[in-house]
């Protein structure tokens with residue numbers, strides 16, 4: 001494995017790991033606050049139990065999110081000193097602001113965890129709301145930095161060095177709005193459905209468990225709207241890509257030739273040597289219609305850029321198909337949940353719906369990993385689109401495979417442990433029946 | 445403006461060393477927990493670290509973010525030359541943070557508790573050592589030398605001479621050991637204040653005194669080695685106008701800390717220990733000013749454009765205005781809970 005590939009892989013593993021925890025840190029506080037609000041309103045102790053358990057789970061995941069984020073902020077320099085030297089002054093700003101957001105999140109999570117009986121009800125809920133808001137702000141800022149890499153702005157290039165640096169303009173680039181919107185919805189959809197799936201699974205085994213019933217409802221309140229909106233937001237993202245990063249769009253769609261009225265390809269495997277995408281199901285004019293809202297629009301293919309500027313086409317195409325496919329399924333399940341809820345049927349008693357929720361449970365997270373692969377691999381060979389190549393950004397130190405293997409092994413180990421801890425937390429959940437005066441001893 | 449920001453970085457590093465340093469030191473004492481009150485010692489350490497470690501950890505992030513935003517050239521230089529120790533430090537930070545969280549929030553059964561305690565403790569020893577090594581390497585000027593060689597295209601130079609020897613020398617290892625001793629000293633001193641029981645307090649008093657001896661030995665070693673390995677810092681520390689007052693102050697703080705421990709004036713000991721550690725840090729910074737990474741980067745020649753610095757200062761000001769009251773609130777809440785010894789149950 002070459003050094004650039006090793007560095008890219010290490011970055012991908014670190015980000016792919018961090019994003020899982022970051023997403024939970026964004027969305028879980030919302031679930032927690034909703035559960036607490038319901039407890040305060042109804043006096044139903046089961047909601048209190050739920051809020052406390054979720055807060056505890058969030059604390060574990062938050063810690064792993066924090067350390068893996070710290071690793072990332074070092075890795076930006078350790079792996080990509082050329083990039084940071086160029087871009088630090090331009091996009092350091094959103095990273096700094098993310099630091100503040102994270103700080104606020106850590107502080108108020110502490111207040112939330114330790115303040116149950118020490119501060120007033122209102123102050124406690126407010127602390128929870130602040131945790132949720134700062135989680136979303138973290139995501140906002142860091143995605144702004146990534147948006148800049150996709151649509152660099154806020155500086156002039158003179159002899160290969162940036163001048164006239166304007167960090168504010170660098171935060172407000174064309175990619176900013178679509179990416180931030182899509183990322184935030186992704187966090188709520190993925191976490192909401194993951195949690196709903198866990199409790200749905202428990203309900204399939206024990207349909208009358210009052211604890212899991214409440215948990216299911218709260219999780220779906222967060223997950224369902226986001227999952228339904230996500231394809232719309234994805235359309236906004238795709239239209240941004242079509243306009244600003246044509247080679248990425250071409251790779252996503254397996255579009256080798258420039259053509260008017262391009263078809264939408266579903267599935268298929270791009271064959272780079274033959275410059276065509278095989279075995280895809282094609283919808284005539286579909287791509288032109290979706291990307292430019294005009295069935296005759298010209299879609300630039302990969303042939304519009306030199307071969308050395310092509311991203312790895314098969315990876316991008318397949319990752320995109322995975323995201324869109326699973327994202328559509330998730331939205332369908334979301335609509336089903338919404339209809340069932342609107343009709344006021346008992347969700348937990350609907351076994352087919354519960355099965356669907358369980359199956360959908362990991363999909364959001366898979367979509368997130370796939371979506372980031374599209375964004376990042378699709379930007380290749382550029383680290384800053386059109387400005388700096390990834391190969392020029394990498395550290396001169398040879399032997400990068402060693403830290404790559406080290407970090408990957410560390411994260412595998414941590415991943416297994418976190419999964420086991422969470423399993424333990426869920427399995428120790430209370431056995432409670434509707435109408436029970438107290439929660440049974442398993443809760444203790 | 446660049447100088448102001450460099451000073452802020454130093455303040456943040458100072459805060460990290462005083463707050464997170466004590467957390468690391470706590471891990472060291474977890475490792476060395478002995479005697480009949482072993483369990484109580486560990487419980488006290490865990491209670492004292494509590495939910496605050498993540499907030500403490502933020503100071504390190506602030507230093508990193510500040511460096512890459514305001515001094516991008518110096519940041520990328522450091523990241524190139526110190527790739528190996530920084531990666532090791534990251535491994536330490538990851539293991540330590542997650543082990544602590546798993547132990548506090550995970551299963552309360554005995555075996556996993558002990559296993560996580562072990563990981564937590566070992567990582568707590570590793571991380572300060574490497575942090576000290578990195579600081580030593582910067583101070584020695586070898587990091588800067590290596591970067592200049594790299595700029596001249598040192599293609600023929602061996603891997604070890606470029607990526608290992610700048611940070612691996614007797615001097616840097618002495619500085620690493622000193623950092624470890626200092627953190628252990630800080631933690632033990634703080635813990636004498638935190639402890640409720642007289643016997644436990646005595647345990648940590650003894651430990652603090654031992655650590656103070658270790659600080660003395662390692663500092664002496666580092667000073668001697670500095671003459672040959674870090675001539676610039678050594679010259680700065682010995683020759684410049686402020687050297688004498690600074691030495692006197694640092695020494696005085698050390699003496700006060702030890703005397704206060706001896707006489708069981710716990711609060712005074714804590715203040716003096718913190719002052720001693722801070723003075724050592726400022727002494728290092730003053731000795732190598734105006735260099736960030738001697739001899740390659742000064743504060744001025746690696747600074748970002750003024751517009752970036754200005755915005756950064758604004759963000760910092762507004763952020764501080766919002767966050768300091770919040771963190772004071774958290775500390776107050778937690779410490780007032782800790783006194784009743786009920787914080788741990790509270791989170792269940």
Ligand code: HDD
Pocket residue numbers: 150175178179180182183185186187189190230231232233234235237238239241248323324325326327328330363364365367368369370371372373374375376378
């Ligand atoms: C729950 C997660 C999830 C779901 C259901 C979807 N996506 Fe997505 N997608 C993401 C999670 C995600 C992501 C991981 O969050 C990305 C990576 C970068 C970003 O902003 O969002 C992303 C990126 C991303 C991009 C690339 C943007 C860029 O490179 O700047 C496009 C074009 C789409 N998505 C389009 C879609 C479409 C048409 C979907 C239809 C169902 C869809 N996404 C569902």
Ligand code: HEM
Pocket residue numbers: 015018019021022023024025026061062063064065066067068069070071072073076099102103105135136138139142143146183501502505
């Ligand atoms: C789109 C991708 C990302 C999102 C949505 C995201 C979001 C978050 C969130 C919500 C947190 C809070 C921790 C938690 O709740 O678990 C966090 C922590 C953190 N993130 Fe990320 N992050 C992303 C990528 C990155 C990248 C690329 C970096 C580094 C360059 C980074 C650096 C950090 C750091 C340093 C922390 C911890 C802060 C601290 O310890 O002070 N993140 N991130």
Ligand code: HEM
Pocket residue numbers: 008009011012015016018019080083142143145146149369372373376377379380382383390
């Ligand atoms: C958290 C969500 C993210 C994920 C999952 C992700 C994923 C990836 C992947 C898969 C790569 C490797 C690309 C390849 O192999 O071709 C990569 C590279 C990289 N990403 Fe991201 N990315 C994320 C967000 C970000 C953000 C917010 C930044 C912010 C600046 C960023 C900066 C980089 C850099 C500098 C590289 C290395 C250069 C490159 O290969 O393009 N990423 N990321």
